[in-house]
Amino acid sequence: MPMLASEIEELIKQSLPDAEIRIDDLRGDGDHYAAYVRSSVFKDKTRVQQHQMIYDALRGRMGNELHALALQTSVLETT
Amino acid sequence: MSDNPVFGRIEEEISDNEIVLFMKGTPVFPQCGFSAAVVQALTQLGVKYKGIDCLADPGLRDGIKEFSKWPTIPQLYVKGEFIGGCDIIRDMYHAGELQQLIADKGIQQQQTA
Numbered sequence: 001m002p003m004l005a006s007e008i009e010e011l012i013k014q015s016l017p018d019a020e021i022r023i024d025d026l027r028g029d030g031d032h033y034a035a036y037v038r039s040s041v042f043k044d045k046t047r048v049q050q051h052q053m054i055y056d057a058l059r060g061r062m063g064n065e066l067h068a069l070a071l072q073t074s075v076l077e078t079t
Numbered sequence: 080m081s082d083n084p085v086f087g088r089i090e091e092e093i094s095d096n097e098i099v100l101f102m103k104g105t106p107v108f109p110q111c112g113f114s115a116a117v118v119q120a121l122t123q124l125g126v127k128y129k130g131i132d133c134l135a136d137p138g139l140r141d142g143i144k145e146f147s148k149w150p151t152i153p154q155l156y157v158k159g160e161f162i163g164g165c166d167i168i169r170d171m172y173h174a175g176e177l178q179q180l181i182a183d184k185g186i187q188q189q190q191t192a
Contacts, residue, residue, distance in 0.1 A: 047167050055150050063150035071166050
């Protein structure tokens with residue numbers, strides 16, 4: 001079962017409330033997405049750790065229902 | 080959690096080989112576009128690495144995900160350290176960071192380009 005972009009966004013928001021999220025459906029098939037996530041919680045984390053935080057937010061769906069999610073993370077600077 | 084018998088094999092592979100790519104298919108015949116992209120980056124760098132086909136071993140295919148707490152394949156290890164999956168490797172390659180990391184770890188690379 002593919003996932004809706006809105007479900008992906010919702011799950012990420014639940015774990016990372018301050019996140020700015022953009023999700024592109026790469027092929028229009030509900031199965032290959034790219035997500036751009038910017039959040040202050042990524043500060044001082046390695047890229048592996050940042051992506052792991054998103055995978056945790058998706059609670060096991062990545063690699064199962066969700067086949068392809070290309071991730072780009074960046075730090076949201078709070079001043 | 081660390082009772083998984085395949086963890087021993089994974090630890091052996093990543094300590095015996097400087098660069099290990101857990102992938103779908105083989106470096107010559109990748110079976111997935113994401114694995115192929117990492118193969119391509121490593122080939123461009125001209126580094127020696129060991130490609131391990133996770134499709135050939137269901138225990139390994141699941142075990143590697145549990146080992147690294149990373150839900151997808153491919154996964155690249157350099158000197159025993161998990162570096163990332165396809166997105167991270169591709170970004171690092173384009174930013175020149177992968178070359179730097181490999182040089183910092185004292186691994187030989189032949190420039191092919």
